Amino acid sequence: MSNLAAAGEEPEILFWVGCAGAFDDRYKRVTRAFVRILEHVGVKYAVLGMEETCTGDPAKRAGNEFLFQMQAMQNITTFEGYGIKKIVTACPHCFNTIKNEYPALGGNYEVIHHSTFLQQLINEGRVGVAGGGEFKGQRITFHDSCYLGRANNIYEAPRDVLATLDADLVEMKRSKANGLCCGAGGAQMWKEPEPGKKDINVERTEEALAALDGNAAALHNLLGVEGGNAGATPAPRDAQQRSIIAVSCPFCMTMMSDGVKNKERENNVQVFDLAELIATAEGLNA
Amino acid sequence: MHFSIQNILFLLVAAAGFGLFAWQVRKIRANILVGRDRDMSGNVSERLNKTFLVAFGQQKMFKRITPALLHLIVYVGFIVINIEVIEIMIDGIFGTHRALSFLGPLYSALVGTNEILGALVIVAVAAFWWRRNVKGVRRFTGPELRMWPKMDANIILYIEVILMVALFLMNASDLKLHQMEGKDLPGAFPISSLLTGLLPSNVGALEILERVSWWAHIVGILAFLNYLPSSKHFHIILAFPNVYYSRLVPQGQFSNVDSITHEVKAMMDPSYQVPPPATNPDGSAAAPTPFGAKDVNDLAWTNLLNAYSCTECGRCTSVCPANITGKLLSPRKIIMDTRDRMEEKYNSPLIFQPNLYGTEAKHAEQEVLDKENHTLLRGYVTPEELWACTTCNACVEACPVNINPLESIVEMRRFLVLEESAAPNSLNVMFSNIENNGAPWAFSPSDRFNWADELYVADKAVKA
Numbered sequence: 001m002s003n004l005a006a007a008g009e010e011p012e013i014l015f016w017v018g019c020a021g022a023f024d025d026r027y028k029r030v031t032r033a034f035v036r037i038l039e040h041v042g043v044k045y046a047v048l049g050m051e052e053t054c055t056g057d058p059a060k061r062a063g064n065e066f067l068f069q070m071q072a073m074q075n076i077t078t079f080e081g082y083g084i085k086k087i088v089t090a091c092p093h094c095f096n097t098i099k100n101e102y103p104a105l106g107g108n109y110e111v112i113h114h115s116t117f118l119q120q121l122i123n124e125g126r127v128g129v130a131g132g133g134e135f136k137g138q139r140i141t142f143h144d145s146c147y148l149g150r151a152n153n154i155y156e157a158p159r160d161v162l163a164t165l166d167a168d169l170v171e172m173k174r175s176k177a178n179g180l181c182c183g184a185g186g187a188q189m190w191k192e193p194e195p196g197k198k199d200i201n202v203e204r205t206e207e208a209l210a211a212l213d214g215n216a217a218a219l220h221n222l223l224g225v226e227g228g229n230a231g232a233t234p235a236p237r238d239a240q241q242r243s244i245i246a247v248s249c250p251f252c253m254t255m256m257s258d259g260v261k262n263k264e265r266e267n268n269v270q271v272f273d274l275a276e277l278i279a280t281a282e283g284l285n286a
Numbered sequence: 287m288h289f290s291i292q293n294i295l296f297l298l299v300a301a302a303g304f305g306l307f308a309w310q311v312r313k314i315r316a317n318i319l320v321g322r323d324r325d326m327s328g329n330v331s332e333r334l335n336k337t338f339l340v341a342f343g344q345q346k347m348f349k350r351i352t353p354a355l356l357h358l359i360v361y362v363g364f365i366v367i368n369i370e371v372i373e374i375m376i377d378g379i380f381g382t383h384r385a386l387s388f389l390g391p392l393y394s395a396l397v398g399t400n401e402i403l404g405a406l407v408i409v410a411v412a413a414f415w416w417r418r419n420v421k422g423v424r425r426f427t428g429p430e431l432r433m434w435p436k437m438d439a440n441i442i443l444y445i446e447v448i449l450m451v452a453l454f455l456m457n458a459s460d461l462k463l464h465q466m467e468g469k470d471l472p473g474a475f476p477i478s479s480l481l482t483g484l485l486p487s488n489v490g491a492l493e494i495l496e497r498v499s500w501w502a503h504i505v506g507i508l509a510f511l512n513y514l515p516s517s518k519h520f521h522i523i524l525a526f527p528n529v530y531y532s533r534l535v536p537q538g539q540f541s542n543v544d545s546i547t548h549e550v551k552a553m554m555d556p557s558y559q560v561p562p563p564a565t566n567p568d569g570s571a572a573a574p575t576p577f578g579a580k581d582v583n584d585l586a587w588t589n590l591l592n593a594y595s596c597t598e599c600g601r602c603t604s605v606c607p608a609n610i611t612g613k614l615l616s617p618r619k620i621i622m623d624t625r626d627r628m629e630e631k632y633n634s635p636l637i638f639q640p641n642l643y644g645t646e647a648k649h650a651e652q653e654v655l656d657k658e659n660h661t662l663l664r665g666y667v668t669p670e671e672l673w674a675c676t677t678c679n680a681c682v683e684a685c686p687v688n689i690n691p692l693e694s695i696v697e698m699r700r701f702l703v704l705e706e707s708a709a710p711n712s713l714n715v716m717f718s719n720i721e722n723n724g725a726p727w728a729f730s731p732s733d734r735f736n737w738a739d740e741l742y743v744a745d746k747a748v749k750a
Contacts, residue, residue, distance in 0.1 A: 019725040021737065028737040035741060049735040053724030061677045062713050063578065063699030065543045067720060069550040077554075100539035105547060146678035151538025174605075177683050178349070181607040186677030190716040190726055194674040197612030204607075224424070224610035 004046050011046035013112075014084045016098065018091035019054050020250030026257065027090075027250040033279035034090055034114055040284055041126040045088075051078055057093040060101065062187035069105060072097075076107035090114040090275060092147035092249045093185070099152070113148055115158040115248045115274055122164050122278075133281035135165040138244060139237065140277075141172055141211045143204065143256060144179035145249035158248050161274050165281055167244075170234040172211040173219050180204050184251035197223075205245075205259025212243040212269065245271045296378035296504075303508030310515035313633035314594055320632055321587030322575070326531045333530050336688075341529040346686040350601070353417075359410040360446070363403040364522065367453070370400055374504050387472035398474035401457065404450045405477050411443050411450075418443075425600030430619040435518065435598055442519045449506045455499035458482050459492045466492075521597035525687040528595035531588050532688035537679045540696060543577065578700025581661035582628045585697055592689040593624035602681035602691055608674040615674035617681035617691035623666035624694065663698050672698050673710055 004011055015038065021031040038045050056071030075098075079087075087109050089095050099111035121127045140162055148154045155176045162169055174180045183193065183200030193199055203223055210218035214236040219225075237243075245260070247253050257271045272280075279285045339345045344361065347354040376385040387393050418426045418439060426439070457478035462485050464471040485492060514520045551558045564572040579585045602617035603609050609616050659665065672695055681691045702708040709717070716726045724731050 017734075017737070019727065019729075022734045023725060023727055023729045028740075031737045032741050035738075047735075047738075050731055052734060053731070054720045054726055056720070058716060058726050059720055060540055061696070062709060062716070063696065063701075063703035064709070064717055065546050065577065065700055066550070066704060067717055069543075069546050070553075071720060071724075073550055073554055096536075096538040100536050101542065104542035146676070146680075147538055150679040150683050152536050178605065178680075180605075180610070181676045181678035181680065183607060183676060186675055187713060187716065188676050191673070191710050191712040193611075194608070194613045194615070194670055196608070196614075196674075200607045200611050200676070203611050224604055 009044075010083070012044045012086065013046075013117075014079075014082075014087045015045045015047050016087050016089035016091075016094055017047055017052060018089055018094045018250065020254075021090055022052070024250060024254070027253055027273075030090055030250070030253070030273040030275050033273070033285055034275040036279050036284040037118070037121070037127065037275060037282070040282065041121055046082075048078065055094045055097040057097040058187040058190060060097070061185070068101075072102055072105050072107070076102060076105060079107060079109065084109060086110045086112070088112045088114060088117050090248070090250070090273065092145045092151070093251070096147045096151050113152075113154060113157070113248070115148065115161055116154060118161045118274060118278055119157040122161060127164075127278060127282060133165070133283070135167045135244070135277060135281055137166070137168055138242060139168045139170060139212050139234075140165070140244045140246050141170050141208050142175075142246045142248075143172070143182065143208060143252055144175060145247065145252050146179065146181050146185050148248060149179055150177060158246070158274055161278065162246055165277060168234075170211050170214075172207050173222060173225055174207065180207065182249075182252040182255035184255045189251050189254070199259075199262075201255035201259040202262050205256060205263055208245045208256065208259075209263060209265060209269065212245070213237055213239045215239075239265075240268055242268045242270070244277075245269065246274060246277060247271060248274050290381060293379060293381050299505060299508065300375065300378065303505075303511060307511050307515070310512065314515055314520075317628045317632050318587050318590045318594065320583045320628070321585050321590040322583075324586040324588055326588065329534055332534060336532065336534075337526060337530045340532075340686070340688060341526045344686070346684075346688075349684070356410040356413050359403070359406045360414075363407040363410075366396075366403055367400055367407075369396060370453075371504070371507060374500070378504060384472055390472075393472055394474040396473075397457075398476055400453070401475060401477040404453050408447060408450050411446050415440070415443050425604040428600060428603060428616060428618070430616060430622055431598065431600070435622065438517050438519075439598070441513075442517065445506065445510050445513070449503060449510065452499045452503040452506060454478055454481060456496060456503055459485055459496040459499065462487075463489065463492045463496060518596065518598045521595050521687060524591065524595040525597075528591055529688045531591060533690065533693075537682055541693070543700070545575075546577070576701060577704035578702070579694070579697035580663045580701045580705070582624055582631060584701070585624070585662075585694055589690070589694050589697070590624065590628060592691075592694075593621050593628065595687050596621045596625070596689055597687075598622060599686070601684040601686065602689070605680040605684045607676055607678060607680065613674040614668065615671045617695075620667055620671070620691050620694055621689060624662060627662045627666050663701060667698060669702055669708065672702065675699075 015035070017031055020027045022028070053074060054071050055075060056068035059065075059071065060068035087098060089098070089111070090113075092113060095111055095113045098107070098109060102109070118127065142158055142162055144150075144155065144158075148158070159169070172179075180203065181200060182204055206218065207222050209215075210222070211234060214234040216233040216236075219233060245256050247256055253271060253273060260266050260269050260271060276285065344354065344358060347357055373384065373386045377383060384393075386396070389396070417423050431439075454477060457473075457475055458481040461471050461475050461478050462482040465482065466487065466489060485495065514523065548558075548560045552560050563574070566572050576584060582590060596618070598618060600618050602621075603619070606615060606617055663669075675692070675695050677692060677696070679692060682689075685691075707714075719726050719728050723729060725734075
């Protein structure tokens with residue numbers, strides 16, 4: 001961003017990478033995939049690089065309002081310094097915080113989550129994904145991120161993006177507004193869970209696997225699901241067939257990947273972010 | 287019109303019933319107003335629209351179709367049967383008989399609808415009782431639903447049946463009396479006409495039965511009215527203001543703490559003018575308000591209104607990921623604790639005192655605290671419960687009357703962190719990482735751009 005500013009140029013969007021996108025080895029791949037899409041469609045974008053710092057989301061949700069506001073004011077000062085108006089991010093936590101909580105501190109921006117941004121690119125025909133590429137016919141289930149879904153009512157954009165892959169999309173028993181948290185929100189990412197029967201991400205992964213395998217019995221054995229009004233169970237499927245859990249959040253990515261490892265299904269179940277799926281289908285991740 | 291001693295007696299009973307109710311409501315209002323001020327004015331049309339959909343329209347109930355239909359029967363039955371209560375009041379005061387019968391066919395339709403709804407209410411209540419006591423629906427059997435809360439739920443169901451039975455006995459005996467005298471009784475009686483055969487054919491006995499059931503119905507209603515303020519069933523009144531005053535912002539938006547904003551701004555800009563501290567009406571400096579919430583009076587009044595609007599249905603707890611996976615957190619318990627603590631600390635001269643009916647069962651495993659530390663936080667809600675929350679908003683989404691347990695949880699977390707520095711150690715590590723590195727993980731800020739190093743590795747490899 002500082003280079004662009006020095007050259008007197010203004011980007012169309014600021015791509016907010018987020019701490020996970022910058023430091024988490026797995027999510028760095030998502031960052032790169034999204035950048036490849038941006039370059040492919042020729043959007044004029046900028047990143048803050050080393051001038052970026054945590055939005056303060058985990059601090060705020062853990063109750064440390066002071067630390068949150070320090071971070072927020074710092075970021076707002078940076079944004080104002082560059083005259084930023086439009087921000088795109090692949091992290092629903094950053095998205096929610098900048099979009100909803102920065103205005104009270106004087107930071108007002110158009111903030112877009114990358115699922116919505118990808119949907120716009122697809123609607124404008126700038127990303128094609130002809131025939132879905134290598135994902136055609138594969139079974140994919142989408143895990144709703146709480147901070148995208150319930151927190152901001154974005155349920156359809158990620159599903160629309162997945163729909164362009166021409167894959168076999170199935171819904172988990174708890175989805176959209178009823179989706180089950182991956183277990184990492186509210187600063188849980190940085191601490192051990194409280195004692196209980198099982199970890200939340202294991203429960204959620206079991207649900208995802210039951211949906212992918214079309215295993216009705218497994219669906220009914222899930223904790224806390226009251227039967228009767230759930231959607232149709234997808235057709236049963238050989239559990240050895242390759243299938244995908246799609247996510248749109250770095251925390252969900254970590255939690256679902258760990259869950260798949262816990263269930264020893266990593267040989268045929270993969271966890272991908274929307275941006276990775278689109279970049280791969282477009283042949284950009286070669 | 288037969289003005290008699292009965293009418294005077296009725297006036298006294300009705301006045302006592304409504305007066306006692308008003309007295310109890312005042313106590314609850316006072317409890318709610320101990321909460322912190324929060325400006326909820328404005329947005330009237332948006333709020334009314336929401337109230338119409340969510341409270342009157344039962345919109346969020348229909349996420350679960352079976353209980354929604356059963357609840358709808360009781361809800362519609364309650365509203366329609368209350369029209370008949372107006373008639374009972376008029377008859378009681380003026381000594382008239384079926385004062386609304388001048389409405390003619392409309393009256394017949396009203397009474398007939400009442401009868402059918404009354405019968406359906408009995409069926410729905412039986413189904414509720416079965417779900418709660420026999421089927422054992424998981425959300426009705428949580429640890430916080432023992433003792434008084436469990437009893438309360440069943441008492442409501444029994445009272446509703448008694449009220450409906452009184453209604454039918456009143457109509458059936460009245461109908462039979464008229465039939466025996468060869469007269470027409472205004473109204474339509476699809477259910478009571480089936481019951482007349484079961485009643486004695488003795489005019490004196492029927493007259494007594496008619497009077498007794500008439501009185502039982504209206505006294506029952508007044509008694510139920512006065513039972514409400516002690517009961518979870520108070521939701522039939524507070525659901526409406528509670529939805530009206532619920533948040534209009536996105537669920538992900540947590541409240542801003544303005545006092546901290548002033549401090550942070552003053553730190554960043556020394557010329558920033560911090561507003562003067564609040565003063566008491568007499569001009570002396572007011573006691574500083576703590577960050578977050580330790581006790582009920584630290585919560586906003588809307589959070590306290592939430593507590594009195596809760597009907598303990600447990601939809602919040604049944605969708606809570608922490609609770610589902612066996613952790614101690616139950617959003618419903620947080621809300622119930624708030625109500626119990628208010629009544630313990632402030633006004634509880636209600637007829638029934640929930641705290642007297644075995645709340646110790648709910649808190650059996652908690653340490654005994656001295657008076658100063660016996661507050662909502664720690665006295666009722668343990669830090670372990672609070673730290674299990676993922677802030678996923680499932681509880682907020684699930685509540686049919688827009689209660690927000692998450693807001694109370696975050697307020698108590700704020701107290702733990704900002705006033706007591708009592709966060710779990712791993713969270714303190716995360717805080718210091720953010721402070722020192724600008725990231726919750728222990729990475730150097732100078733490595734923040736490293737992801738770009740590998741961006742075109744593939745391209746470069748091909749080109750090389």
